[in-house]
Amino acid sequence: MVDNPGGSQVSAEVNAAWAIAKKDMFIYYIKPNIIVSGLLFPLFMFLAFASGKNVPLGTLIPGLISVTLLFSSSTIEPVSIPIERRTKTFERLISAPVSLHAIVFGESLSGFMYSIGIALAPLLVGIFAFGTGIPHPLYLIAGMLLTALCFSTMGTLFAAYPTESPGDIMSMLNLVRLPLIFVSGTFIALETMPPVGKAISYLSPLTYGNDLIQAAYGHPAYFSPFLDIVMLLLFFFIFQFIAHRLYTKFNE
């Protein structure tokens, strides 16, 4: 039997997760429904909001980055996993000698990388078209990485629902993603929200991701960057845990 003699189970898990992410990159990044949902949808959302606001467009860049991260990171798995259930390639993943955590993480990793790539577009547009400065670049890096990680894991979590149709998962996911835009301070500042709206916003990971990105651009932050980072990590681990439980349950 061939095995990697020097490799521990940890390296096996990491290798498998990376292999799954690479496979998704080759196959799914250029699928039309991924491009529509991950790239065009946040762009049109931005234009819809921007057209009704009498503020310099550059100031809306952090919100656009946040919304782009939300949509692009959570789009790959809800498309790829149902398709792989239909073609039975998902069986190949869940019967491999790696843990479900590695599979969930590998699937999320592809959404994560896709999302970072897509979010560079509004970032660069902000810098070169509007001259938007970034006084705290480390906050921006942390905010983008953690927000993408959080929502790609959320996408994997939703994709646990045992269906072979991406549309079924996208419908459920949009029931969550669309309201998040309105309650997370992306285009409507948290300070202007009624108390109920604020209370709901605390339950949204996008609130903390957007807050950290706004802080990076020197905009007033609602929470401390430290709290934003802790909350994003907390949401990531919760999503990872629930996703693991759901994949275990639905494979029975």
Added chain:
Amino acid sequence: MDAITVQNLTKRFSDLVAVDNVSFTVRSGEVFGYLGPNGAGKTTTIRILTGITAPTGGSARIFGLDIVSDTIRARRQMGIVYETSNVYDDLTAWQNIMFAGELYNVGKQERERRGKELLEVFGLWERRKDRVHGYSKGMKRRLTLAMGLINDPKLLFLDEPTSGLDVQSNLIIRDVLHDLTNRGVTVFLTTHNIEEANVTCDRVAIINKGRIAAIDSPERLKKTIQSVQSIEVAFEKGIAKVLADLPGLPAANEIRKEGDKVRIYTDDPATLLEEIMEYARVHQNRVVSATTRGPTLEDVFIHLTGLSTQVKGGDKDGR
């Protein structure tokens, strides 16, 4: 050490008992056939043995490793080839087999060496850079089997390996199976093709309604229903009219069409043969060939599972 040890394995889905207190062992180096009609519990058993589904009760061990508590180590011993050719259509054959190697943590050099070797053995090396999308069904099946062997497993699960394939693919896959068994690889084979099980397997288990109905070598299983005898007859003018007439013969218990011949089951072959010759003389439809047959593995299968396709009698419980 036995390759597979299954004890009192049970799987329930609400009220449905898919696998009901099943026990068997598969010896190391053995080709073990797992036969049963649709819905008998074959797929559920494989899903448990490969660690995809947990059993409701009982235990399953792969080379001594409990599949529930030691899933990952147990899976490293095995290769799995599903009934559906689950390859990635958007990737090339090379990318597919490299991906399988990465999932099984096969080192890069070894992965590339074995990948090349397997694609050559399965006749896919020349097409390795083509996307699988354009492959025929047989080529996809061969690639699926190659991917299942990338980690050089000690135990191979094969679900319907040659179902509906072209002759070339069938021959290649059978050659590879022969080579694997010569090298001492244990093969757990599910198939609907009873003749394939008959010629390939050292032992077969027949599962029906979640329970094992029998386990033994094909030849010993056939001996258990030695009373089942039949005559296979071909007529000069074909069998269209014959199929309607022969059930009327007193010594015929059951009639089955088999290609351009009929197979007639009987308790008394000598009398039946006389009746057939008389029928042929009266109807001026000369007998081209007549061969007496003992029970086949298919007869055993039908006998044990209660399935029947007979023309005469209409008794669903078989003979």
